[in-house]
Amino acid sequence: MKLITAxxxxxxxxxxxxxxxTFGVTxxxxxxxxxxxxxxxxxxxxxxxxxxxxxxPKVRVEVVVEDGDSADVVDVIVKAAQTGKIGDGKVWVTPVxxxxxxxxxxxxxxxx
Amino acid sequence: MEINAGDTAxxxxxxxxxxxxxxxxxxxxxGMVRMKSVLNMMMMSFITIAVVTVLWVVVGFSLTFAxxxxxxxxxxxxxxxxxxxxxxxxxxxxxxxxxxxxQLMFAIITPALISGAIAxxxxxxxxxxxxxxxTLLVYFPVAHSVWFLNDGNGGWIGDKLxxxxxxxxxxxxxxxxxxxxxxxxxxxxxxxxxxxxxxxxSLPLVILGAxxxxxxxxxxxxxxxxxxxxxxxxxxxxTQAATAAAVIGWLIVERIVHGKATTLGMASGAVAGLVxxxxxxxxxxxxxxxxxxxxxxAICAGAVSLKYRLGFDDSLDVVGVHFVGGxxxxxxxxxLGTAAAPSAVDGLFYGGGVTQLGRQALANLVVGLYSxxxxxxxxxxxxxxxxxxxxxxxxxxGVDQVEHxxxxxxxxxxxxLRGALGRPAPAETENGTTETSKEGANA
Numbered sequence: 331m332k333l334i335t336a337x338x339x340x341x342x343x344x345x346x347x348x349x350x351x352t353f354g355v356t357x358x359x360x361x362x363x364x365x366x367x368x369x370x371x372x373x374x375x376x377x378x379x380x381x382x383x384x385x386x387p388k389v390r391v392e393v394v395v396e397d398g399d400s401a402d403v404v405d406v407i408v409k410a411a412q413t414g415k416i417g418d419g420k421v422w423v424t425p426v427x428x429x430x431x432x433x434x435x436x437x438x439x440x441x442x
Numbered sequence: 443m444e445i446n447a448g449d450t451a452x453x454x455x456x457x458x459x460x461x462x463x464x465x466x467x468x469x470x471x472x473g474m475v476r477m478k479s480v481l482n483m484m485m486m487s488f489i490t491i492a493v494v495t496v497l498w499v500v501v502g503f504s505l506t507f508a509x510x511x512x513x514x515x516x517x518x519x520x521x522x523x524x525x526x527x528x529x530x531x532x533x534x535x536x537x538x539x540x541x542x543x544x545q546l547m548f549a550i551i552t553p554a555l556i557s558g559a560i561a562x563x564x565x566x567x568x569x570x571x572x573x574x575x576x577t578l579l580v581y582f583p584v585a586h587s588v589w590f591l592n593d594g595n596g597g598w599i600g601d602k603l604x605x606x607x608x609x610x611x612x613x614x615x616x617x618x619x620x621x622x623x624x625x626x627x628x629x630x631x632x633x634x635x636x637x638x639x640x641x642x643x644s645l646p647l648v649i650l651g652a653x654x655x656x657x658x659x660x661x662x663x664x665x666x667x668x669x670x671x672x673x674x675x676x677x678x679x680x681t682q683a684a685t686a687a688a689v690i691g692w693l694i695v696e697r698i699v700h701g702k703a704t705t706l707g708m709a710s711g712a713v714a715g716l717v718x719x720x721x722x723x724x725x726x727x728x729x730x731x732x733x734x735x736x737x738x739x740a741i742c743a744g745a746v747s748l749k750y751r752l753g754f755d756d757s758l759d760v761v762g763v764h765f766v767g768g769x770x771x772x773x774x775x776x777x778l779g780t781a782a783a784p785s786a787v788d789g790l791f792y793g794g795g796v797t798q799l800g801r802q803a804l805a806n807l808v809v810g811l812y813s814x815x816x817x818x819x820x821x822x823x824x825x826x827x828x829x830x831x832x833x834x835x836x837x838x839x840g841v842d843q844v845e846h847x848x849x850x851x852x853x854x855x856x857x858x859l860r861g862a863l864g865r866p867a868p869a870e871t872e873n874g875t876t877e878t879s880k881e882g883a884n885a
Contacts, residue, residue: 374641375696375700375701375702375704376641376642376704376706377706377707377710377746377747377759377762378696378699378700378743378746378747378750379747379750380700381639381641383639
């Protein structure tokens with residue numbers, strides 16, 4: 331199994347969620363996040379005092395999928411989240427050892 | 443004189459309007475600090491309502507408005523508001539107690555204004571001690587000097603020098619601004635000043651506060667007519683005109699210098715305009731008020747950047763807005779004042795020469811120096827004795843938590859989940875053990 335983590339623009343969350351649902355992903359975890367890559371932040375001014383605000387609001391979407399679906403799911407997320415402008419985000423894949431469904435105790439593939 | 447029902451109603455309503463300004467100030471200042479200090483910031487304003495009210499009833503009114511001692515302070519003849527219940531106790535055309543209530547609200551907001559200079563880093567006990575000391579040593583004598591009129595034998599500023607201060611540019615704003623500068627120096631810079639971001643945590647609160655201040659200020663200025671007639675109407679319109687122009691003045695400067703018109707600039711411009719028209723609302727025409735307000739907004743927008751160059755951490759710009767705005771509004775009487783307005787003085791632009799300008803300058807110079815000096819010494823004494831500046835660790839943790847044991851916002855708790863506030867602490871039982879430990883023993 332693979333954990334797919336995507337950090338995307340907040341306004342693309344709904345597109346990503348809908349695309350994953352269409353693909354057949356049955357669950358996900360969404361967290362509000364902030365950070366920056368090449369995009370960097372912006373400047374704010376309060377009574378003449380300028381602040382460089384480096385961290386930009388993002389959402390982090392996490393899904394766990396079977397090994398065979400991993401590449402397709404990454405593709406679905408990238409297509410849905412893309413605007414072509416700087417700051418679109420990143421998607422990465424990490425291996426997962428074990429999953430347990432808390433309600434039933436089912437393991438791994440059965441727990442997805 | 444006879445009691446006039448209309449005048450009395452207006453003065454009492456104005457007292458209530460001015461009372462609301464201090465909670466308004468709490469929002470205005472509270473929104474500008476970081477999340478970890480908002481409760482302390484608001485509490486510094488609120489506690490001033492309580493402390494100064496007690497002082498005022500016991501000795502404050504008597505020291506300010508009962509009799510005259512050396513043209514700088516009153517006497518003890520009306521301590522405890524003695525004798526003011528009688529129907530014969532009349533001040534102008536209102537019961538003296540209506541005047542007591544109205545002036546009390548001024549005595550409250552003036553020290554509260556100072557708190558903006560010491561955001562994030564003052565002990566609560568130090569602040570209370572300062573409010574008591576400064577109000578007794580500075581506000582009461584200054585208010586007496588400016589507003590106790592007795593046919594040339596009253597306070598030296600208003601009755602002898604004849605400087606004009608209709609509603610408190612000198613007695614309230616410059617006075618508080620000078621003390622704020624002193625405290626900013628005595629307490630020193632916040633940890634991380636100019637390095638860490640110290641952005642306002644809630645601009646909507648700031649705007650709410652500015653709105654309440656603007657609303658209450660009609661009581662402050664037009665109520666200072668102490669009658670419900672032409673003077674109240676003139677000062678009401680002038681207050682609105684100057685404030686509106688000051689919003690525009692501040693935003694124009696911001697737009698040119700920093701590229702954007704901001705909500706903090708809008709709220710600050712409104713307050714700068716209100717401050718500047720306070721001494722002058724009875725002295726200028728509505729067109730004069732527009733000019734004065736536009737200039738005040740622009741000047742204060744520039745003045746708030748001075749602290750970075752001069753290196754003092756006047757956290758919420760009490761000096762840049764209240765000292766500078768109050769001084770400018772007061773001096774402007776010497777320029778834009780017209781004998782056609784209720785205060786009846788001609789300024790330089792109306793053929794009155796520089797006489798009035800000189801009077802205004804002298805009054806502000808003396809009050810500013812006196813307030814700064816006393817606040818500086820008082821602040822030092824408090825810091826050396828009971829402690830005024832928070833300990834470094836406490837300041838980093840946050841003044842709300844260490845001084846009040848509270849948290850303003852619990853976002854996790856708001857979602858219905860167990861939040862950052864955690865669980866209730868175990869209750870103490872009679873023999874000193876806690877409920878939890880007893881349960882633990884039984885198990």
